[in-house]
Amino acid sequence: MRLVVLSRSRNLHSTRRLEEEARRLKVECLVVNPLRCQLKVSSTGPEVFVYGKKLEGVDVVLPRIGTSITEYGLLVVRHFECMGIPVVNDSDSILNSRNKFRALQTCAAKGLAMPFSVMSRSLSDIHAAYRMVGSFPMVMKLLQGAQGIGVMLGHDRSAVESVVSTLLSFDKDLILQEYVKESAGSDIRVLVVGGKVVAVMRRQAKSGEFRANVHRGGWGQNITQLPKRYEQLALAAAKAVGLEVAGVDLLESSTGPKLLEVNSSPGFQELEKATGINVAEKMIQMTMRKAAQAKKRRRR
Numbered sequence: 001m002r003l004v005v006l007s008r009s010r011n012l013h014s015t016r017r018l019e020e021e022a023r024r025l026k027v028e029c030l031v032v033n034p035l036r037c038q039l040k041v042s043s044t045g046p047e048v049f050v051y052g053k054k055l056e057g058v059d060v061v062l063p064r065i066g067t068s069i070t071e072y073g074l075l076v077v078r079h080f081e082c083m084g085i086p087v088v089n090d091s092d093s094i095l096n097s098r099n100k101f102r103a104l105q106t107c108a109a110k111g112l113a114m115p116f117s118v119m120s121r122s123l124s125d126i127h128a129a130y131r132m133v134g135s136f137p138m139v140m141k142l143l144q145g146a147q148g149i150g151v152m153l154g155h156d157r158s159a160v161e162s163v164v165s166t167l168l169s170f171d172k173d174l175i176l177q178e179y180v181k182e183s184a185g186s187d188i189r190v191l192v193v194g195g196k197v198v199a200v201m202r203r204q205a206k207s208g209e210f211r212a213n214v215h216r217g218g219w220g221q222n223i224t225q226l227p228k229r230y231e232q233l234a235l236a237a238a239k240a241v242g243l244e245v246a247g248v249d250l251l252e253s254s255t256g257p258k259l260l261e262v263n264s265s266p267g268f269q270e271l272e273k274a275t276g277i278n279v280a281e282k283m284i285q286m287t288m289r290k291a292a293q294a295k296k297r298r299r300r
């Protein structure tokens with residue numbers, strides 16, 4: 001079995017861990033930089049070239065596409081799909097999750113719990129947005145941010161309006177969202193792999209910070225017993241956007257779990273550290289199961 005991990009660098013922790021576990025499980029693993037994938041289409045079908053050489057004999061692809069290369073990365077993932085190669089996660093699910101509002105729309109259609117969130121394109125609509133979201137402070141979020149970047153807190157009208165008007169003037173859309181103050185400075189990261197919860201941690205933000213992201217100085221604590229409602233919400237969110245591997249962020253509100261976002265290429269260094277669970281192994285095993293099933297189907 002030949003696995004391709006699409007990742008910009010073998011030095012990234014999660015990529016290195018995936019390569020390590022694949023080797024241990026005796027899976028041939030190639031790490032390929034999506035930006036070095038040359039995509040060819042013709043009447044004979046789609047082909048991928050890496051450093052000028054045709055990439056052949058691939059059984060399954062595990063994409064780790066960073067937010068900075070979403071557009072090209074998604075075309076690369078789609079190319080493999082068009083070649084009939086199974087991909088974990090597929091390009092539609094990555095697209096669904098990459099835009100935070102698109103993900104919330106999809107999950108709202110399934111009736112999943114989330115903070116009140118509003119998008120509008122005109123500053124004139126901002127007073128209506130205040131009424132929908134509720135009270136200050138409120139959260140302002142860019143659609144494409146990650147690692148806490150692009151997530152801001154607006155304490156009053158003038159703070160919110162100056163950010164909103166600046167961003168709209170640069171044609172940047174943003175979400176106004178209810179601030180779930182009960183869970184200020186912490187959230188729950190649930191890792192879903194193949195329709196199952198494989199690891200969970202509570203992330204705690206560093207002091208003075210409301211964003212619990214590890215990249216913003218947050219750290220993970222093990223949770224031994226995740227309440228059923230949290231598990232169900234995380235699984236439903238991953239399923240709604242179509243992700244087989246998903247890092248789901250939840251808030252602990254006074255009325256239960258609320259969905260924040262669903263990440264398609266979740267890093268898992270802190271998660272492995274906090275829980276002691278071999279996350280990379282579980283991802284490789286699920287990916288190989290998918291490859292084996294696809295092979296069986298092809299033979300039939």
Ligand SMILES: Nc1ncnc2c1ncn2[C@@H]1O[C@H](COP(=O)(O)OP(=O)(O)O)[C@@H](O)[C@H]1O
Binds near residue numbers: 115145146151183211
């Ligand atoms: N509505 C909210 N209420 C309270 N805290 C929030 C809210 N939205 C985001 N946060 C905090 O900010 C962090 C980053 O937000 P998130 O939507 O997950 O964006 P990112 O893609 O940057 O991780 C969350 O992990 C959480 O700690």
Ligand SMILES: [Mg+2]
Binds near residue numbers: 147148213249261
């Ligand atoms: Mg997040």
